[in-house]
Amino acid sequence: MAEIVGGDLYHLWRVSDVHLPRIADVYYDASRALGGATGDDGGGFRANTPTGPGGTIMSSAGAAAWGALRDEMQRMYTQTGGTILNAADxxxxARQAYVDADLAxxxxxxxxxxxxxxxDPNNPASNPPAEGADDHPGEPYQG
Structure with a gap:
């Protein structure tokens, strides 16, 4: 298994908690925007209304087709956003599993x-060199 270090864990955190939620938001925004495109705002396809001023052709077929397409696109965007948030989770x-293993x-x-x-904490050969001892590295030459 590859060695995982703090920088790697930081990058996992950035992807999971910073980048992926923002990407999911793009898809959720698209879904919300489509939800507002119902055609009830005075334009577009409105069910059982003329397609234009003074027209006799009714738009119900167009409105139904648009409604079905809009609903499918909303589901697609919502599902994609949810999948991205699942990947973030x-x-x-995974990051927490590495942290837990490291703490253990x-x-x-x-x-x-x-x-x-x-x-043996009292055996000098089994412990780090004491400051001032002959085997302590001290400070490097500053010449």
Whole structure:
């Protein structure tokens, strides 16, 4: 498995919580815009009305066709937006799984180091070099 680091988790967060919700909003906006395009605003296709001023041809067939197309497009946009938000949720859960695994590993290491059978905190060779000791790296040359 590839190593996942903080920067990778940040990118997963950006995609799941920043980018994908904005993309889903584009589709939801399109669906809402189509919902407002019912034809009841004085123009377009209105059921059982003349197609034009003084006309005798009724627009019910056009209105029905437009209504069916509009409804299908609304469903399509809504479903696409929902699918994008589902993908965002899946990325969010994947990111959290990595975080949980990392926290569990850190806890396991702390418990391991706390057990005297595994680690002797009093043995200088088993611990980080103490500041000022001969084996402490100190500060680099600033010449």
């Amino acid at each position: 899946a990325l969010r859960r 590993s850190a806890d396991a290491l702390s418990q391991y180091l706390a057990d005297p059978a595994n680690h």
